[in-house]
Amino acid sequence: DVKVTQSSRYLVKRTGEKVFLECVQDMDHENMFWYRQDPGLGLRLIYFSYDVKMKEKGDIPEGYSVSREKKERFSLILESASTNQTSMYLCASSPSGTAISYNEQFFGPGTRLTVL
Amino acid sequence: DAKTTQPPSMDCAEGRAANLPCNHSTISGNEYVYWYRQIHSQGPQYIIHGLKNNETNEMASLIITEDRKSSTLILPHATLRDTAVYYCIVRVYNQGGKLIFGQGTELSVKP
Numbered sequence A: 001d002v003k004v005t006q007s008s009r010y011l012v013k014r015t016g017e018k019v020f021l022e023c024v025q026d027m028d029h030e031n032m033f034w035y036r037q038d039p040g041l042g043l044r045l046i047y048f049s050y051d052v053k054m055k056e057k058g059d060i061p062e063g064y065s066v067s068r069e070k071k072e073r074f075s076l077i078l079e080s081a082s083t084n085q086t087s088m089y090l091c092a093s094s095p096s097g098t099a100i101s102y103n104e105q106f107f108g109p110g111t112r113l114t115v116l
Numbered sequence B: 001d002a003k004t005t006q007p008p009s010m011d012c013a014e015g016r017a018a019n020l021p022c023n024h025s026t027i028s029g030n031e032y033v034y035w036y037r038q039i040h041s042q043g044p045q046y047i048i049h050g051l052k053n054n055e056t057n058e059m060a061s062l063i064i065t066e067d068r069k070s071s072t073l074i075l076p077h078a079t080l081r082d083t084a085v086y087y088c089i090v091r092v093y094n095q096g097g098k099l100i101f102g103q104g105t106e107l108s109v110k111p
Helices: none
Strands: A004-006 A010-013 A019-025 A031-038 A042-049 A064-070 A073-078 A087-094 A111-115 B009-013 B018-023 B031-038 B045-050 B061-064 B070-075 B084-092 B105-110
Touching (some): A004 A087, A010 A019, A019 A031, A019 A087, A031 A064, A031 A073, A042 A064, B018 B031, B045 B061
Parallel strands (some): A010 A111
Antiparallel strands (some): A087 A111, B018 B070, B031 B045, B031 B084, B084 B105
């Protein structure tokens, strides 16, 4: 089974803190994604990566950065957490090689982040 | 990506078939229809996809109309564990990158 794991299920941080969210996948997938999910807004893409050390901005990259030093690990960084970054953060991965496979994304369980 | 329209919520009795509709009237010839679902407090889960032929797997069946402007996801014998938000997504064949999840349909399976 494909496994996408996220470092924490729940996280509480204070405004201004630097926050690291870690995602690891064990299926040797090339593509990895970070989304956030908010009520009424659905899933929104923050960043994605199609290879080690490669990254692309999604729809809402402001206030976030990412790191992909190893193929299996994709980190999301909140440089200075703010209350409007309170959200559910979802990591996903997908294989490369065929276009269809881009669209079969495997998601982690999510991290519910609260910024006070 | 083509825009999709789904009813916000539906109910289904346990053991009965759940039929979830999706309209995608602006779909183009090289766009596939994908279905995902998200059970409460979990990440989304891929269910099935299709281009124009009907598709079936161990989870569900996908019926796409001949003009491809709409589709229906069928869960043949819904269980309480199928209670989730179901998302219909239309994607270009050779497009990578993000999935665009709309608001989806919240399916409640009741005993």
